[in-house]
Amino acid sequence: xxxxxxxxxxxxxxxxxxxxxxxxxxxxxxxxxxxxxxxxxxxxxxxxxxxxxxxxxxxxxxxxxxxxxxxxxxxxxxxxxxxxxxxxxxxxxxxxxxxxxxxxxxxxxxxxxxxxxxxxxxxxxxxxxxxxxxxxxxxxxxxxxxxxxxxxxxxxxxxxxxxxxxxxxxxxxxxxxxxxxxxxxxxxxxxxxxxxxxxxxxxxxxxxxxxxxxxxxxxxxxxxxxxxxxxxxxxxxxxxxxxxxxxxxxxxxxxxxxxxxxxxxxxxxxxxxxxxxxxxxxxxxxxxxxxxxxxxxxxxxxxxxxxxxxxxxxxxxxxxxxxxxxxx
Amino acid sequence: xxxxxxxxxxxxxxxxxxxxxxxxxxxxxxxxxxxxxxxxxxxxxxxxxxxxxxxxxxxxxxxxxxxxxxxxxxxxxxxxxxxxxxxxxxxxxxxxxxxxxxxxxxxxxxxxxxxxxxxxxxxxxxxxxxxxxxxxxxxxxxxxxxxxxxxxxxxxxxxxxxxxxxxxxxxxxxxxxxxxxxxxxxxxxxxxxxxxxxxxxxxxxxxxxxxxxxxxxxxxxxxxxxxxxxxxxxxxxxxxxxxxxxxxxxxxxxxxxx
Amino acid sequence: xxxxxxxxxxxxxxxxxxxxxxxxxxxxxxxxxxxxxxxxxxxxxxxxxxxxxxxxxxxxxxxxxxxxxxxxxxxxxxxxxxxxxxxxxxxxxxxxxxxxxxxxxxxxxxxxxxxxxxxxxxxxxxxxxxxxxxxxxxxxxxxxxxxxxxxxxxxxxxxxxxxxxxxxxxxxxxxxxxxxxxxxxxxxxxxxxxxxxxxxxxxxxxxxxxxxxxxxxxxxxxxxxxxxxxxxxxxxxxxxxxxxxxxxxxxxxxxxxxxxxxxxxxxxxxxxxxxxxxxxxxxx
Numbered sequence: 001x002x003x004x005x006x007x008x009x010x011x012x013x014x015x016x017x018x019x020x021x022x023x024x025x026x027x028x029x030x031x032x033x034x035x036x037x038x039x040x041x042x043x044x045x046x047x048x049x050x051x052x053x054x055x056x057x058x059x060x061x062x063x064x065x066x067x068x069x070x071x072x073x074x075x076x077x078x079x080x081x082x083x084x085x086x087x088x089x090x091x092x093x094x095x096x097x098x099x100x101x102x103x104x105x106x107x108x109x110x111x112x113x114x115x116x117x118x119x120x121x122x123x124x125x126x127x128x129x130x131x132x133x134x135x136x137x138x139x140x141x142x143x144x145x146x147x148x149x150x151x152x153x154x155x156x157x158x159x160x161x162x163x164x165x166x167x168x169x170x171x172x173x174x175x176x177x178x179x180x181x182x183x184x185x186x187x188x189x190x191x192x193x194x195x196x197x198x199x200x201x202x203x204x205x206x207x208x209x210x211x212x213x214x215x216x217x218x219x220x221x222x223x224x225x226x227x228x229x230x231x232x233x234x235x236x237x238x239x240x241x242x243x244x245x246x247x248x249x250x251x252x253x254x255x256x257x258x259x260x261x262x263x264x265x266x267x268x269x270x271x272x273x274x275x276x277x278x279x280x281x282x283x284x285x286x287x288x289x290x291x292x293x294x295x296x297x298x299x300x301x302x303x304x305x306x307x308x309x310x311x312x313x314x315x316x317x318x319x320x321x322x323x324x325x326x327x328x
Numbered sequence: 329x330x331x332x333x334x335x336x337x338x339x340x341x342x343x344x345x346x347x348x349x350x351x352x353x354x355x356x357x358x359x360x361x362x363x364x365x366x367x368x369x370x371x372x373x374x375x376x377x378x379x380x381x382x383x384x385x386x387x388x389x390x391x392x393x394x395x396x397x398x399x400x401x402x403x404x405x406x407x408x409x410x411x412x413x414x415x416x417x418x419x420x421x422x423x424x425x426x427x428x429x430x431x432x433x434x435x436x437x438x439x440x441x442x443x444x445x446x447x448x449x450x451x452x453x454x455x456x457x458x459x460x461x462x463x464x465x466x467x468x469x470x471x472x473x474x475x476x477x478x479x480x481x482x483x484x485x486x487x488x489x490x491x492x493x494x495x496x497x498x499x500x501x502x503x504x505x506x507x508x509x510x511x512x513x514x515x516x517x518x519x520x521x522x523x524x525x526x527x528x529x530x531x532x533x534x535x536x537x538x539x540x541x542x543x544x545x546x547x548x549x550x551x552x553x554x555x556x557x558x559x560x561x562x563x564x565x566x567x568x569x570x571x572x573x574x575x576x577x578x579x580x581x582x583x584x585x586x
Numbered sequence: 587x588x589x590x591x592x593x594x595x596x597x598x599x600x601x602x603x604x605x606x607x608x609x610x611x612x613x614x615x616x617x618x619x620x621x622x623x624x625x626x627x628x629x630x631x632x633x634x635x636x637x638x639x640x641x642x643x644x645x646x647x648x649x650x651x652x653x654x655x656x657x658x659x660x661x662x663x664x665x666x667x668x669x670x671x672x673x674x675x676x677x678x679x680x681x682x683x684x685x686x687x688x689x690x691x692x693x694x695x696x697x698x699x700x701x702x703x704x705x706x707x708x709x710x711x712x713x714x715x716x717x718x719x720x721x722x723x724x725x726x727x728x729x730x731x732x733x734x735x736x737x738x739x740x741x742x743x744x745x746x747x748x749x750x751x752x753x754x755x756x757x758x759x760x761x762x763x764x765x766x767x768x769x770x771x772x773x774x775x776x777x778x779x780x781x782x783x784x785x786x787x788x789x790x791x792x793x794x795x796x797x798x799x800x801x802x803x804x805x806x807x808x809x810x811x812x813x814x815x816x817x818x819x820x821x822x823x824x825x826x827x828x829x830x831x832x833x834x835x836x837x838x839x840x841x842x843x844x845x846x847x848x849x850x851x852x853x854x855x856x857x858x859x860x861x862x863x864x865x866x867x868x869x870x
Contacts (some may be wrong), residue, residue, distance in 0.1 A: 412770035
């Protein structure tokens with residue numbers, strides 16, 4: 001994890017602007033700091049990748065713009081993020097990155113919290129709502145508004161950084177905040193005076209799904225490598241189902257969190273997608289899965305709220321061939 | 329005719345539209361002569377002296393030393409400035425030694441001997457290891473003089489070197505400088521706007537008008553006061569008389585507005 | 587002359603009217619622009635810091651502020667100890683220090699000659715100053731995606747971002763240091779027969795050195811402030827990474843602990859460099 005020698009090496013390399021050579025047995029991943037992606041760490045720690053002759057190097061990067069830059073340059077091979085974020089601008093048909101699998105789905109991990117006086121999304125009309133652009137909560141809010149016959153235009157949207165949720169929610173001029181865990185629970189606890197509640201939650205929706213995205217050019221050259229990558233991940237998810245305590249003990253240090261904290265986040269926020277469920281989502285080359293429909297729904301929402309500008313087709317953004325080759 | 333030691337031949341100087349010297353002018357300085365350029369502030373006398381040092385070039389005409397036109401700066405024409413005259417990061421002795429740093433014709437031994445000799449001459453031997461900020465302003469000027477002498481200057485160019493000193497230190501240094509010049513046989517061109525200083529130090533005082541500078545008067549002082557200049561000379565009626573005469577000239581030079 | 591005091595008694599020193607303001611006691615610590623012993627200065631500095639910590643602790647314990655936003659110093663300290671034991675905090679601190687020093691040295695090695703040339707040769711100054719002034723104002727965080735395109739997501743990007751935050755500021759400071767070297771020094775060197783190279787090396791550089799070292803000390807501090815930006819890019823090590831992960835989960839005591847570690851490193855480095863400055867430039 002700590003690489004002093006790398007820094008020294010980088011000094012020598014600084015200034016040489018060349019993409020690192022691709023290795024047939026290495027996958028470099030950038031992911032947000034979210035335990036939903038912990039199966040990758042656990043698969044590494046348990047040696048699942050090694051058994052398949054694969055080396056996986058995973059680092060954190062919350063900022064999507066940076067991830068896109070890295071993938072554009074060929075510096076990383078895999079990105080993991082929600083379907084909705086995947087579609088965000090400036091992605092178009094030529095942007096590198098194609099969905100090859102799912103890893104987890106949000107179950108309470110994303111949502112909108114509101115002041116105690118708000119009883120439904122209809123009450124938000126004309127009020128100030130704080131939310132970061134292109135996060136899942138925005139889509140959930142949009143979907144809920146749609147059902148009530150409203151749109152984001154009926155609200156006053158204030159853009160924030162989600163890490164500031166608790167501080168923003170302490171401000172009484174803000175009626176609701178679109179956020180994710182653990183900020184969602186923290187914000188409600190920290191400002192008891194607001195009698196805050198979860199107004200909209202991903203528990204009630206299926207659209208927030210974290211997908212695994214691969215760089216097409218490398219995928220084409222080394223399909224077997226990605227098959228091994230997915231195999232390792234689903235093996236780790238299986239390990240979680242049979243032995244959650246050990247899984248959590250392995251995952252926690254990667255996030256500088258305690259085991260209790262990770263247990264809590266998983267319990268309140270997410271569910272990993274085991275191989276069977278992933279296969280159901282992605283489908284096969286002949287028979288598209290559930291994800292295609294979700295992709296189109298989310299695409300529509302993103303185009304409406306301006307997070308995306310190019311209408312992408314699910315068929316061009318999902319490649320079911322890799323997952324189809326993975327066997328339990 | 330014998331070639332003069334140092335001579336301005338039809339020199340003019342201009343910076344952009346500003347004339348330092350509009351009319352071509354000529355003066356000569358004898359070997360071992362102490363010449364003072366006296367003039368109102370800003371008249372351009374400093375520029376004239378800097379041309380001797382090679383720090384400025386004449387716009388026309390030439391300045392010759394021993395018959396040869398002077399080029400860029402070198403160690404034979406040393407400068408002593410009013411401020412920043414010694415390097416603060418070197419001790420008194422190191423400052424003097426620095427004067428010979430770029431002379432390849434001297435051995436290390438010779439350099440050290442010269443250093444000690446000139447430190448002794450200006451009375452700073454016991455302050456050898458002090459840094460300039462630890463000694464008085466007068467001593468710092470003596471460091472600069474010793475450095476210039478040690479460097480082997482034939483002509484010492486001094487730009488109001490005592491301008492920042494208090495009256496007492498100033499008088500003492502004037503006496504010393506005159507004595508050094510007599511003993512060490514040096515040609516000195518000294519710039520000042522202080523009439524008393526000019527008369528007390530100089531063999532010859534050259535009075536300049538305000539800008540653009542013209543030579544107003546060329547007064548032989550040694551003729552009237554003699555070459556020896558003890559401190560008591562300042563109290564003599566001859567000195568007073570001469571000083572007042574030069575002062576009147578300078579007032580004329582400065583023009584009507586003062 | 588002897589009678590003056592009788593005809594004008596007011597001027598006698600002992601009958602001076604008492605209305606004049608009392609002379610301030612120069613030994614008082616409140617003497618305007620007065621002096622203070624080094625020991626007293628350190629004592630007062632430590633005293634104020636401890637006092638502030640006590641007030642902070644009290645405020646947090648009484649419950650005047652929400653401890654989620656402002657945890658007490660004792661909580662921060664215990665988090666720090668926990669982080670040292672469980673999260674390799676010291677190793678992270680070491681890595682960050684190394685990164686800062688590598689990037690900073692790189693910036694200094696480039697900025698010093700370029701800054702000197704800018705002030706020594708008008709052409710160089712005229713050519714570079716507009717560019718540097720422009721880049722200097724660019725927000726480094728906004729350049730992160732661009733630097734990933736150039737340098738990838740490895741160490742180079744982190745070092746590049748730290749360098750970016752330091753180099754352009756430093757270059758102008760170096761140029762200023764050089765410009766401030768009194769022209770007299772240069773002319774003295776010339777009249778002693780030094781050529782341009784000798785003048786630069788033996789006189790101009792020596793003259794600018796104290797100011798240069800001071801500016802290096804100040805820009806080293808700026809370099810640290812870019813650490814967070816640099817270490818959240820594809821991160822897995824360093825204090826910036828630790829702080830950012832803790833922030834992601836709203837662990838304010840750990841965020842503060844990380845910040846305090848940076849502060850302590852900064853304080854120690856600064857005092858060390860000041861001491862070196864005092865020793866190296868005794869002549870000032």
